[in-house]
Amino acid sequence: MADPRADRDAYLERVASDLRLPPASSAEVVEELRSHLDAAVADLEAEGLDRSLAEREAIARLGDPTALAVGIRQARQSRRRLLVAAGYGVLAAVRGAIWGYLFAFAIVMVAIGLSAVAIQVLVNVLDMEAYSWADMSGLLTVPYAVFATGYAGYLVPPVVARRSDRRVADVRRPIAMIGALAVGVIAVFGIRLDMTTTFAVALASMPFGFAVGALLARDDVAERPARIRLDWRSIVVVGAASALVISLIALTTLRPSLTYGPGTGGEMPTTGLWQYPQVAEDVMWSSSGGTTATTGYEMTVAFDDTRPADWHDLRVEVWPSDDRGIPTPGVDTPILVVPMTEVADVPGAYEALIDLEPATTPTYYSLASTVVDGSGERAILGGPDVAPAPAWNGTLWEFLALQVVR
Amino acid sequence: MSPDPRLNGTMPLLVLTVVADEELYGYEIAQRIRDRSGGAFAPSEGSLYPALHRLEADGALEATWRASDVGPRRRYYRITSSGRGLLAEQRDRFTAFVAGVQGVTTGGIDG
Numbered sequence: 323m324a325d326p327r328a329d330r331d332a333y334l335e336r337v338a339s340d341l342r343l344p345p346a347s348s349a350e351v352v353e354e355l356r357s358h359l360d361a362a363v364a365d366l367e368a369e370g371l372d373r374s375l376a377e378r379e380a381i382a383r384l385g386d387p388t389a390l391a392v393g394i395r396q397a398r399q400s401r402r403r404l405l406v407a408a409g410y411g412v413l414a415a416v417r418g419a420i421w422g423y424l425f426a427f428a429i430v431m432v433a434i435g436l437s438a439v440a441i442q443v444l445v446n447v448l449d450m451e452a453y454s455w456a457d458m459s460g461l462l463t464v465p466y467a468v469f470a471t472g473y474a475g476y477l478v479p480p481v482v483a484r485r486s487d488r489r490v491a492d493v494r495r496p497i498a499m500i501g502a503l504a505v506g507v508i509a510v511f512g513i514r515l516d517m518t519t520t521f522a523v524a525l526a527s528m529p530f531g532f533a534v535g536a537l538l539a540r541d542d543v544a545e546r547p548a549r550i551r552l553d554w555r556s557i558v559v560v561g562a563a564s565a566l567v568i569s570l571i572a573l574t575t576l577r578p579s580l581t582y583g584p585g586t587g588g589e590m591p592t593t594g595l596w597q598y599p600q601v602a603e604d605v606m607w608s609s610s611g612g613t614t615a616t617t618g619y620e621m622t623v624a625f626d627d628t629r630p631a632d633w634h635d636l637r638v639e640v641w642p643s644d645d646r647g648i649p650t651p652g653v654d655t656p657i658l659v660v661p662m663t664e665v666a667d668v669p670g671a672y673e674a675l676i677d678l679e680p681a682t683t684p685t686y687y688s689l690a691s692t693v694v695d696g697s698g699e700r701a702i703l704g705g706p707d708v709a710p711a712p713a714w715n716g717t718l719w720e721f722l723a724l725q726v727v728r
Numbered sequence: 729m730s731p732d733p734r735l736n737g738t739m740p741l742l743v744l745t746v747v748a749d750e751e752l753y754g755y756e757i758a759q760r761i762r763d764r765s766g767g768a769f770a771p772s773e774g775s776l777y778p779a780l781h782r783l784e785a786d787g788a789l790e791a792t793w794r795a796s797d798v799g800p801r802r803r804y805y806r807i808t809s810s811g812r813g814l815l816a817e818q819r820d821r822f823t824a825f826v827a828g829v830q831g832v833t834t835g836g837i838d839g
Contacts, residue, residue: 350803351777351781353800353803354754354777354802354803355777356800357753357754357755357796357799357800357801357802357803358754358773358777360799360800361753361755361756362755362773365759383772383773383774384774385772385773385774385775386774389774390774390777390778393775393777393778394777394778394781397778397780397781397782397785398781398782398785400782400785400786402785403785487785
């Protein structure tokens with residue numbers, strides 16, 4: 323004889339499969355319907371129906387299982403609940419961005435420490451010199467951006483799912499798309515900074531970081547970390563891997579540690595700035611960085627009474643160079659020449675304001691004060707000064723437009 | 729008695745009314761509505777549970793699981809203060825609706 327409860331079990335299984343709620347919610351609904359059927363069958367049997375008829379009648383009164391499941395799901399997943407869940411999702415994203423940034427910071431500190439040791443050993447062994455850390459540090463903004471947005475994306479789907487009574491699998495993709503779009507709009511249009519190519523890559527990676535984090539979200543991620551708990555092993559492992567990458571990049575930038583310059587001896591080129599002799603007279607010169615308003619650099623020269631009377635054509639010449647101030651070999655003319663003018667009420671003092679173009683990649687110049695002597699030869703006063711090009715400031719959108727125009 | 733589809737729109741009002749007096753579980757709510765109607769109508773049990781869950785999601789009802797003397801545990805529903813406000817609102821609306829229908833039907837009959 324067939325089990326009269328088999329129809330009930332089949333009915334409830336059908337409801338469960340059509341509910342598409344989180345497992346815990348689905349189990350609760352099925353349990354409630356099962357207890358309803360228990361009570362209904364008991365009443366129908368008390369009215370005189372036999373067991374199997376009572377089971378069928380009780381099920382029939384509940385109606386179509388799919389319609390019942392859809393009705394309950396729509397009732398539980400209300401729009402109001404989704405809006406509230408979205409608000410909690412935004413808070414979770416902010417929390418995740420902060421934690422992700424701190425995690426990246428810990429990794430970067432390990433990476434810098436390990437790679438600095440490795441690079442120092444290499445330069446000593448090879449008698450070379452590494453590229454300026456100040457410019458390589460721009461690379462580190464990429465892991466910061468990726469970890470911060472990635473962890474933000476990772477935290478949002480479980481929070482939204484829990485608050486709106488939805489399955490994580492059902493909300494991952496919409497959250498990944500909406501979040502990536504929102505983060506992308508902020509990254510492209512909303513953040514204005516001294517942009518370099520590396521920073522542009524970091525900003526552009528943010529929406530992808532969020533999307534990947536959201537797509538990897540799991541059901542069991544806690545909404546709020548109970549306490550600060552750093553996973554030392556993962557920080558050290560990822561930090562060591564990052565150190566390896568940074569060291570390999572640094573290797574490609576190694577260069578001879580020889581220092582050229584007028585008066586240092588050794589073999590020097592004879593073109594460009596190298597063709598000028600240096601005049602080591604009693605002169606004072608100073609240069610200072612300009613403000614972002616002027617994007618310029620100011621150079622001053624002050625002569626004392628020993629200045630030869632036949633010196634003339636005092637000017638500042640700007641030559642492309644590296645970060646050490648060594649002019650680029652093979653460049654025979656300055657990219658910019660600015661005549662120096664006498665400073666009012668300060669006898670013997672001359673000044674020039676040099677307006678350098680902002681650059682999006684590390685760019686350096688040698689600023690040399692030069693003068694023509696009585697024999698018609700041009701000479702450098704003092705030693706050239708190294709000046710980095712002013713940073714180009716703008717949004718990622720403006721930066722991309724600049725690349726297209728160029 | 730077959731379920732009366734005209735009850736679907738008034739289901740929240742009926743549920744809140746019977747639960748306002750005491751905590752009840754789902755099957756009991758259906759029984760109470762049928763009994764209090766004097767057998768005139770019976771709510772569709774298939775639309776009862778969506779209504780219960782919607783009222784709970786909206787904060788008009790609170791649900792708790794309780795052990796039962798005669799079988800597995802049951803989910804009991806209790807009206808909240810927000811639910812009482814909603815009940816009063818729904819009652820007023822329904823009363824106005826009935827008065828309007830009565831006005832139309834009695835006013836249209838000659839004499």
